[in-house]
Amino acid sequence: MSDLSIRVQRTSDLLTIGLVGELDIATARGLEQAIREVEGEPRVCLDLSGLRFIDSTGLRVLLVADAAARAAGRELTLKRGPERVHRVFRLARLEERLSFVP
Amino acid sequence: MGSFGGTIDAFQADIHPEDHPRVKDAIERALTGQEPYGVEYRIVRPDRSQRWIEAIGDVRRDASGAPLRMQGVCMDVTDRREAEEARARLFEGEQVARAQAEDARGRLAFLAEASRILSSSLSYERTLAKVADLAVPRIADWCSVDMADETGGLHHVALGHTDEDQRVLVERMRERYPPRLEEPEGIGHVLRTGEALIFPSIPQEMIARAARDEEHRRMLEGLSIRSAMIVPLVARGRTMGAMTFAASERSFDRSDLALAQDLADRAAIAIDNARLYEERSAIARSLQRSLLPPALPEIPGVEVAARYEPAGEGFQVGGDFYDVFQRAKGEWAIVIGDVCGKGPEAAAVTGLARHTLRAAWIGDHTPSGSLRLLNEALLQDGTDRFCTVAKGRLVPDAGGATLTVACGGHHLPYVLRADGAMETVGEHGTLLGLFQDVSITDRTVRLGPGDAVIFYTDGVIDDRDSDPARAPRTLADLLEGVPRGPAEAIADHVEERARKANPEGLHDDVAIVVVRVAA
Numbered sequence: 115m116s117d118l119s120i121r122v123q124r125t126s127d128l129l130t131i132g133l134v135g136e137l138d139i140a141t142a143r144g145l146e147q148a149i150r151e152v153e154g155e156p157r158v159c160l161d162l163s164g165l166r167f168i169d170s171t172g173l174r175v176l177l178v179a180d181a182a183a184r185a186a187g188r189e190l191t192l193k194r195g196p197e198r199v200h201r202v203f204r205l206a207r208l209e210e211r212l213s214f215v216p
Numbered sequence: 217m218g219s220f221g222g223t224i225d226a227f228q229a230d231i232h233p234e235d236h237p238r239v240k241d242a243i244e245r246a247l248t249g250q251e252p253y254g255v256e257y258r259i260v261r262p263d264r265s266q267r268w269i270e271a272i273g274d275v276r277r278d279a280s281g282a283p284l285r286m287q288g289v290c291m292d293v294t295d296r297r298e299a300e301e302a303r304a305r306l307f308e309g310e311q312v313a314r315a316q317a318e319d320a321r322g323r324l325a326f327l328a329e330a331s332r333i334l335s336s337s338l339s340y341e342r343t344l345a346k347v348a349d350l351a352v353p354r355i356a357d358w359c360s361v362d363m364a365d366e367t368g369g370l371h372h373v374a375l376g377h378t379d380e381d382q383r384v385l386v387e388r389m390r391e392r393y394p395p396r397l398e399e400p401e402g403i404g405h406v407l408r409t410g411e412a413l414i415f416p417s418i419p420q421e422m423i424a425r426a427a428r429d430e431e432h433r434r435m436l437e438g439l440s441i442r443s444a445m446i447v448p449l450v451a452r453g454r455t456m457g458a459m460t461f462a463a464s465e466r467s468f469d470r471s472d473l474a475l476a477q478d479l480a481d482r483a484a485i486a487i488d489n490a491r492l493y494e495e496r497s498a499i500a501r502s503l504q505r506s507l508l509p510p511a512l513p514e515i516p517g518v519e520v521a522a523r524y525e526p527a528g529e530g531f532q533v534g535g536d537f538y539d540v541f542q543r544a545k546g547e548w549a550i551v552i553g554d555v556c557g558k559g560p561e562a563a564a565v566t567g568l569a570r571h572t573l574r575a576a577w578i579g580d581h582t583p584s585g586s587l588r589l590l591n592e593a594l595l596q597d598g599t600d601r602f603c604t605v606a607k608g609r610l611v612p613d614a615g616g617a618t619l620t621v622a623c624g625g626h627h628l629p630y631v632l633r634a635d636g637a638m639e640t641v642g643e644h645g646t647l648l649g650l651f652q653d654v655s656i657t658d659r660t661v662r663l664g665p666g667d668a669v670i671f672y673t674d675g676v677i678d679d680r681d682s683d684p685a686r687a688p689r690t691l692a693d694l695l696e697g698v699p700r701g702p703a704e705a706i707a708d709h710v711e712e713r714a715r716k717a718n719p720e721g722l723h724d725d726v727a728i729v730v731v732r733v734a735a
Contacts, residue, residue, distance in 0.1 A: 198688030
């Protein structure tokens with residue numbers, strides 16, 4: 115069974131949601147919930163550097179969150195994950211559409 | 217040491233009356249020279265307490281062999297005797313306890329075996345047959361299973377019997393006089409109330425009462441049932457059937473009833489699971505079938521092979537899909553795709569994608585054009601489920617074939633050359649269904665005799681179980697040692713390697729399409 119731990123951390127006005135584990139069909143709902151809880155935050159960063167795996171359902175949660183943030187004029191950035199996670203974004207040509215930060 | 221008056225009579229006066237014959241017999245045998253004197257017996261002391269004495273000795277004889285006198289020793293062995301008796305009692309008690317423990321262990325082992333057998337099959341009918349067989353002869357001489365349907369009808373579904381002739385009799389009777397739900401007693405009662413019934417004995421008048429007519433009575437008597445139990449099959453609070461156990465030689469008791477109910481409880485869960493599984497997987501299968509082509513077309517001079525392996529238990533539909541079809545004379549389409557998620561909604565999107573891609577060929581002949589059309593269709597559909605697709609257009613000719621590939625968020629297909637070289641074909645494009653503007657490009661590659669192209673979905677290269685520090689798995693890793701052909705062998709190789717990479721079972725669907733120009 116896949117496992118995802120979600121850690122929320124605040125540094126001044128930036129809220130970082132750190133993801134460790136696998137973001138897939140089994141764990142995506144948990145992240146959805148966590149993102150909903152911080153909906154009012156003006157600056158959110160999703161840290162994917164601890165992810166081991168992401169599937170299309172996990173990707174969908176990130177894309178839905180990105181679209182919602184853009185529509186509301188909030189900032190949502192992504193910290194890139196290891197190559198096996200990041201290649202999914204490259205494959206789908208999402209590097210150019212999502213806001214990746216170093 | 218004991219003491220006695222010196223004569224046999226005086227000696228015998230103290231001996232417990234019950235032991236007299238034994239002592240006398242021992243003396244007799246010693247005197248006649250059959251065996252040395254040795255005997256254990258009780259004496260009754262003046263205070264009426266009893267002691268155990270062991271006497272051993274021999275007989276002195278004269279020159280002619282006639283006995284002169286007996287000499288020997290008597291020892292008080294009461295303590296030893298008592299210890300021995302206590303040990304014997306203990307031993308006996310232990311034997312009983314062990315038998316009980318073995319019985320309990322036997323029951324546990326039986327139930328464990330039952331659970332194992334029951335869980336090994338997800339087929340409803342096979343499960344029921346196993347249930348009946350399991351009970352015979354461990355619990356009963358025959359066992360039958362009756363299931364109730366939604367309309368209140370009863371169906372006799374399984375019968376196990378130790379005796380084939382009797383089994384035929386039971387079946388004949390059940391056919392002629394099927395148990396009825398409205399019966400005040402018997403199976404009807406158990407199904408209505410959910411309570412078990414036990415009949416330690418079955419008197420004549422009970423048979424007479426249960427018989428619907430003379431013929432039925434004769435049949436019931438012919439079965440020579442001495443004892444019976446009927447236990448309900450209950451799962452998720454619903455009594456779905458009953459198990460009947462009958463014995464012709466013995467009488468059932470409460471412990472038999474407990475064992476029968478234990479078996480029935482396990483069986484009920486297995487039956488319920490099997491039913492659920494069959495319902496769900498039948499729906500899933502028919503849905504899934506509608507998402508995959510019924511058969512692969514024949515393309516002159518080109519081999520085509522496809523593999524599809526859903527992850528999980530097989531009742532989650534959706535996800536991966538593929539299609540191979542003729543678009544126009546001499547022109548073929550190869551599609552592979554993956555819809556985000558699983559379940560009915562994902563299946564609906566899969567259906568939309570597959571059918572749109574088939575229809576799209578009518579308007580725009582380029583793969584990229586049809587992917588753009590699909591993107592629009594998905595946006596119009598209003599689903600937030602996206603999909604990734606790789607589409608190829610294959611035009612065979614005398615020297616091989618020309619393949620044009622477009623990808624929307626999907627893995628680029630691999631070209632596996634006849635000489636073993638490999639390369640990807642196509643360019644990464646935007647995934648479909650989320651953005652108005654997508655960037656999708658056609659790329660063309662020339663295929664010669666023996667060259668193959670492999671389209672696949674990400675379940676094939678799923679590497680979540682491997683060391684995260686290692687480079688991500690690519691199809692090239694799986695193609696190590698791949699046969700040079702034919703298409704079927706290449707597909708087999710890739711599928712097997714994908715399976716081996718996920719020994720615990722696939723996390724994600726696996727779909728593979730291989731096209732190869734005949735060598």
